[in-house]
Amino acid sequence: MIELQQLVYFIAIAKCGTLSAAAEELNISQPSLSRSMKILENELGILLFDRTKNKIILNDAGKLALSYAKHVIDDVNTMEHAMQDYERSLHTLTIASVAPGPLWSLTPNMMKRFPKMNISTEINPKEDLKEKLTDNTYQLIVTIHPFDNDIVSVPYLEEQLFLTVPQGHPLCKYKDGIYMSELAGETILLYTEIGYWEERVIRKLTLTNFIRQTERSAFQELVRMSGLPSFVTNLSIKDEIMHTDSTNRICIPLLDDDAKIQFYCSTTMQNREYLNALL
Amino acid sequence: MIELQQLVYFIAIAKCGTLSAAAEELNISQPSLSRSMKILENELGILLFDRTKNKIILNDAGKLALSYAKHVIDDVNTMEHAMQDYERSLHTLTIASVAPGPLWSLTPNMMKRFPKMNISTEINPKEDLKEKLTDNTYQLIVTIHPFDNDIVSVPYLEEQLFLTVPQGHPLCKYKDGIYMSELAGETILLYTEIGYWEERVIRKLTLTNFIRQTERSAFQELVRMSGLPSFVTNLSIKDEIMHTDSTNRICIPLLDDDAKIQFYCSTTMQNREYLNALL
DNA sequence: GTAAGTTACGAGCGACGTAAAAATG
DNA sequence: CATTTTTACGTCGCTCGTAACTTAC
Numbered sequence: 082m083i084e085l086q087q088l089v090y091f092i093a094i095a096k097c098g099t100l101s102a103a104a105e106e107l108n109i110s111q112p113s114l115s116r117s118m119k120i121l122e123n124e125l126g127i128l129l130f131d132r133t134k135n136k137i138i139l140n141d142a143g144k145l146a147l148s149y150a151k152h153v154i155d156d157v158n159t160m161e162h163a164m165q166d167y168e169r170s171l172h173t174l175t176i177a178s179v180a181p182g183p184l185w186s187l188t189p190n191m192m193k194r195f196p197k198m199n200i201s202t203e204i205n206p207k208e209d210l211k212e213k214l215t216d217n218t219y220q221l222i223v224t225i226h227p228f229d230n231d232i233v234s235v236p237y238l239e240e241q242l243f244l245t246v247p248q249g250h251p252l253c254k255y256k257d258g259i260y261m262s263e264l265a266g267e268t269i270l271l272y273t274e275i276g277y278w279e280e281r282v283i284r285k286l287t288l289t290n291f292i293r294q295t296e297r298s299a300f301q302e303l304v305r306m307s308g309l310p311s312f313v314t315n316l317s318i319k320d321e322i323m324h325t326d327s328t329n330r331i332c333i334p335l336l337d338d339d340a341k342i343q344f345y346c347s348t349t350m351q352n353r354e355y356l357n358a359l360l
Numbered sequence: 361m362i363e364l365q366q367l368v369y370f371i372a373i374a375k376c377g378t379l380s381a382a383a384e385e386l387n388i389s390q391p392s393l394s395r396s397m398k399i400l401e402n403e404l405g406i407l408l409f410d411r412t413k414n415k416i417i418l419n420d421a422g423k424l425a426l427s428y429a430k431h432v433i434d435d436v437n438t439m440e441h442a443m444q445d446y447e448r449s450l451h452t453l454t455i456a457s458v459a460p461g462p463l464w465s466l467t468p469n470m471m472k473r474f475p476k477m478n479i480s481t482e483i484n485p486k487e488d489l490k491e492k493l494t495d496n497t498y499q500l501i502v503t504i505h506p507f508d509n510d511i512v513s514v515p516y517l518e519e520q521l522f523l524t525v526p527q528g529h530p531l532c533k534y535k536d537g538i539y540m541s542e543l544a545g546e547t548i549l550l551y552t553e554i555g556y557w558e559e560r561v562i563r564k565l566t567l568t569n570f571i572r573q574t575e576r577s578a579f580q581e582l583v584r585m586s587g588l589p590s591f592v593t594n595l596s597i598k599d600e601i602m603h604t605d606s607t608n609r610i611c612i613p614l615l616d617d618d619a620k621i622q623f624y625c626s627t628t629m630q631n632r633e634y635l636n637a638l639l
Numbered sequence: 640g641t642a643a644g645t646t647a648c649g650a651g652c653g654a655c656g657t658a659a660a661a662a663t664g
Numbered sequence: 665c666a667t668t669t670t671t672a673c674g675t676c677g678c679t680c681g682t683a684a685c686t687t688a689c
Contacts, residue, residue: 082364082368083436084363084364085362085363099667099668100668101667101668109656110656110657111668111670112655112656112658112671112672113655113656115669115670116654119670125444125447126443126444126447127443127444127446127450132669132670133663133669134662134663134668135662135667135668135670136663137668141446142446142447145442145443145446146443149435149439149443150439152435152439153432153435153436153439156431156435160362160428160429160431161362163424164405164406164424164425164428165404165406167406167420167421168404168405171406171421378642378643378644379643379644380643380644388681389680389681390643390644390645391644391646391647391682392679392681394644395679395680396679398645411644412644412687412688413643413686413688414642414686414687414688414689415643415644415688416644640689641688641689642687642689643686643689644685644686644687645685646685647682647683647684648681649680650680650681650682651678651679651680652678652679652680653676653677653679654675654677654678655674655676656675656676657672657673657674657675658671658673658674659670660669660670660671660672661669661671662667662669663666663668663669664665664666
């Protein structure tokens with residue numbers, strides 16, 4: 082039987098041009114390499130090199146064999162990588178959510194519950210979460226609706242949108258609640274990485290001016306320094322409370338139905354142990 | 361590095377279901393097989409089997425690995441066969457001719473000149489001989505025209521068509537020569553494997569009746585027994601002369617231009633040594 | 640108890656490296 | 665004379681097989 086190592090050696094010789102150079106690169110002795118190639122030639126039943134007394138070069142058969150050998154080695158490498166990827170996937174829990182809020186508690190929760198797993202999270206407001214759950218791209222998804230058909234779903238968290246404004250801001254008069262329609266003409270600071278909230282609320286506020294900021298820390302700095310209104314939710318408020326206190330901002334609940342989302346956490350039947358933590 | 365043998369073992373286990381059965385089939389001991397699989401698992405970095413104390417079955421990773429392993433082994437087998445085919449091709453001289461006549465002398469000629477080669481011959485009256493010479497399907501071709509452009513051609517033989525009839529047959533009056541047009545209405549025995557002659561002459565004799573025979577010996581028997589006319593050529597006549605004598609048949613040359621063919625023997629530049637024998 | 644898999648141990652084959660030889664430019 | 669390949673030889677390691685052990689049906 083051909084040995085893979087022989088093929089690797091053979092490819093190295095083709096690449097390096099001489100036995101000596103290839104042996105150097107392969108960290109083996111040159112006599113060993115010479116022998117290996119003779120054995121390979123015997124196994125294939127055909128000479129792969131034109132040999133003169135002090136020169137050895139691929140002949141036509143060698144060139145033919147080279148293309149096959151590369152193919153075989155490529156396949157072996159593909160196999161090894163595929164198996165490594167699969168092994169890694171066994172230790173990776175990928176969570177996708179339509180909005181960031183649920184991940185703030187779900188991620189640490191899962192890290193504690195499955196300490197040996199690599200937790201990978203992703204905000205994906207698109208429609209393909211269920212599909213990617215089924216094809217195992219994701220093992221856990223957070224959406225705004227439950228699923229059935231071999232998918233297990235549980236209600237997870239409810240997220241309520243608030244507007245925060247500094248003390249003394251004109252909007253303070255709505256401190257018991259405000260409707261989105263009343264934000265027309267206002268300028269509001271907006272953190273951009275909010276997933277489905279963008280589509281759910283922000284796109285509808287066509288008469289409101291937004292100052293967008295993608296960097297979380299820069300956004301928080303702007304909130305503190307500018308005195309402009311911004312959004313928070315019941316889920317984000319723990320992060321923001323420090324700033325809320327230090328700047329004396331007040332939280333105004335948004336009263337529209339759209340300002341409240343019930344999230345559901347779903348996974349496949351075979352991964353349902355991931356949901357036990359939430360029951 | 362993975363060993364191909366390990367993959368072969370692995371595939372055998374998947375096929376046989378148990379280590380014992382696979383070891384039996386592979387003609388190795390079962391402990392050896394058990395060890396090989398553990399080593400393979402180590403090399404791939406992932407367990408391929410679910411092991412209970414006295415049972416071992418492929419897990420999901422194993423099923424994944426199996427498909428890759430089969431692919432790798434297939435490629436190796438393909439490589440081995442390709443190299444064997446190539447090796448064989450180095451020892452095979454394939455000659456194609458548009459008609460059988462030239463092969464009767466060319467084949468023994470080449471066998472004597474290249475005694476280590478396997479000589480393979482083929483009658484091919486189609487237009488693709490030059491193409492198949494270039495792609496090395498054929499190494500030597502016999503056609504009715506010479507070629508140029510990296511192809512070496514030499515005139516080889518001239519073949520002249522004759523009609524043989526028994527003594528006393530009405531056509532004997534044409535013993536100095538006959539035209540094809542004068543064969544209208546005659547019934548003639550025809551050996552079918554005549555390549556280009558079929559198209560060159562036979563198809564044009566629309567008013568002549570043919571009794572076709574594919575088997576050479578049966579054809580010769582028919583010629584001897586029936587007293588019907590048949591065709592011979594200057595190249596075939598050595599085979600037929602015995603019958604000609606024993607049955608007192610006479611040969612009548614066909615006088616049309618079409619009844620004479622000049623053949624050319626051609627090969628590629630790299631194989632031009634094959635033509636040296638003919639110069 | 641039989642059949643299957645794993646562990647332990649000893650033997651043999653094979654691959655490797657060093658050293659030396661042969662050949663070319 | 666330097667570079668390259670091949671041959672010879674001794675050592676080390678790997679794989680194999682036998683034997684013994686464990687476990688399940």
